[in-house]
Amino acid sequence: MTGGNTGMRPVLIFALIGTVFMFGAPYVLQLFTIINLTTAIALAVLALSLALVWGFGGILCFGQVAFFGLGAYAYTMGAINFGGSTWAILVAILVSSAFAAILGYFVFFGRVSDVYLGVITLTVTLIFFSLIRRTSGPEFKIGIAQIGGFNGVTSPPLNLPWDTSSFLFPEQVFYVAMAALILCYVFCGWLMNTHFGRVCVGIRENELRAELLGYDSRLYKLGIFTISAGIAAIGGVLFCNGVGRITPDVFNLYNAALTIIWVIVGGRGTLIGPIAATFGLFYLTSALGGQSTLNNNLVLGVILIFFVLLVPKGVAPTITDWVARRRRPRKASRRARRTMRRDEGSNA
Amino acid sequence: MDLFVAVTFQLVYGIANLALISLGLAIIFGMMRVINLAHGEFLMLGGYTVVVATNAGVNIWVAMLILAPLVVGVIGVIVERVIIRWLYGRMVDTLLATWGLSLLLIGLVTSIFGASTATTISPPLGIIRIGDYSASGYELFLIGVTLVLFLAVFATLKLTKLGLVARGTMQNPEMSSALGVSTTKIYMITFGLGAAVTGLAGGLLAPVTGVLPTIGATYIAKAFITVISGGSAILAGTAAGSILLGGINGIFSFLTGPTLGEVALLVAAIILLRLMPRGITGRFFRKSL
């Protein structure tokens, strides 16, 4: 990752593959599949945001879905009130980031431990869940928008920035979603190659050492936490567009766990792994949803326990490790060089 | 005057309730510094044990006070042996594995009993009158049980050999291994005991709340905040956390309704952790149990 590095190369390669997919998919796939894919892409943005804050920042956030859901709600409320989606997207990102910044101030400046951080972020999510479920009455509204309680609220679709009456078609929403995912991915890859990103990784590796070098770890953690909440909010905006509405269920324990599982399965310390895992598990759970013998919770629970016990690094790092070992079994120095390159590549 | 009695009773019941649902979690946290994310599901299993047993004709008191802790305690020991023991020293992974367990148990119970509410059982004991105010006898009973449970844990910590080691471990996690005590065995017993206490709580609350596979989620937010606000001392931490947060929750619920009560509880806990990152007993009463 040091100066003049090749760290961005794998990121750009995956971004290119994504771009090809983005323009190719609508020609090959049916509209139904495309609409479904849009939802999966929204979830992949959420996975990416957690991969950033947990995999690179080392911050154990169990409530990433809170920022995602908050973004979706803020977008919906904003779009209803403004009568257009453009500013609502911005509001969604700002609301989520601001909330993360406030929460982050308390937890990082209090220097609470990992376990506490995970539990607090999860608790925040669960409280959003029960809070918004109780807002069914007509008195609960923001501007002219009803919050809608446990039934949720219909999200206005995206429109062209210059024309609030031209709503986007599902294929167009797919393009927007895919472009957003690619941009967020490249942004995260770039961020992890900046001074800021490397300090974050340093703090993950050894917080005391980073402090002894003169970096205020609290500020860096707060920074990456806030940024990742903004990215999660983008995911939320795409999600409520893909589904057409947003309900408090977005904040439930199952979804919080699902986010964690994507990153565990994909691997901590990579960006592409969790994105790939999201698509994989999205299709697995969709397939399981169609039958009734195996419960989704049961399957996800088994997957999570299996990975924690047997593949703790996740799929992507395990594959790269395995490839690296096979290619250069004996030549130690070369292997070391590969490992180095692999670690640069792990920004992918 | 009657209103005062009524409000005070509700406040005390709220605090006792918080303490009851948190104690099992606090036992595991105090000893192992791990938050059991399947805590809610242990409560849920306690509830199902009672429902299934009473439907099979078992006396409700036997089902609540004996079967629920026994069944969930045994499940706790099995879980520790099969999953948790491979992860000692890996705090975050332990946390994640218990989360996996939480999903697994929800899925398992849903597959067996279905996703909707199982047959409800009505709370035993009738109404007790305090002047013009009538209180639920069962709520009074729950307050009593919570107190007895605290005394029992206190006695275990003070009087038994296990308690001695437990106290050592709470003060200094490395100490028990320095004493030559098998930490593995201690952890197994701790996890079992924590699960049993949780099962008892879940069983006792089943008549009040009914049972659902996903009912755990309604408890855990409160239990988590209580335990981390309290800090790692099992009894003092749970008591301090419950009194403070239960008090705040009660007052806000009384003034503004239950929705904001829970939010106030969370906000209070977050501000508290900014001031005392290791909880109340991390700052005060450090030598307490």
Added chain:
Amino acid sequence: MKPARDKRPVIVETQNLAMHFGGVRAVDQVDFTLFDKELRCLIGPNGAGKSTFFKCLTGQLVPSAGKVIIRDGETTGFEPHEIASLGVGIKTQVPNVFDGLTVDENIWLSARRWHAAKRARAVVAETIERLQLGDIRREMVGRLAHGQRQWVELGMVVAAEPWLVLLDEPAAGMTHDETARTADLIKEINTQAALIVVEHDMQFIRMISKQVTVFHEGRVLMEDTMDAISKDKRAREVYLGNRA
């Protein structure tokens, strides 16, 4: 203020510094002075309080009482990053390095704290050259031997170009050769910066030291040259006697 017995300015001073853990007085009423460009060793038997004293200087512990003054400002209760940001280089007793990063990246993170990107790369190259880490610069630090990890940490200290360096047992776990090289490096650092070095290795101290402070039971027992201390009866009793 004590009268300066030296014309050089005082850059580290503690007044009545104390650190109590429960009833244990790990450090008690320590008045300590370090002059600019001075190299001072802190010695003492285990539990004498030298490492606790060190942690009070680096901000890893907040003293129970007393003051720490670095250069012109009081730093009592500063966070470690605030102390480091004054231009103080710190190496802890247990090597604190970024295990999952390469040697290059470790040193880069230190250099980049103070310099713009281009200059930082040059400083990394210089440091790697100076510490002879070229062969392992692309290795993961987590896979290196203990002595090498110590050197990587020293590299991070050097790359920050500090004016004050605090080292806790820099030669621990090193081979004889490595120890000698470390001594040379410390002398070289001393041409640019003042140092406080906590050590128990007597031979190592003889290689580098001029002035030595002996800690005993949380207090300063005496302060003198190594020769004088070796001859002193009290010092031999508390420390050297145990070792000989």
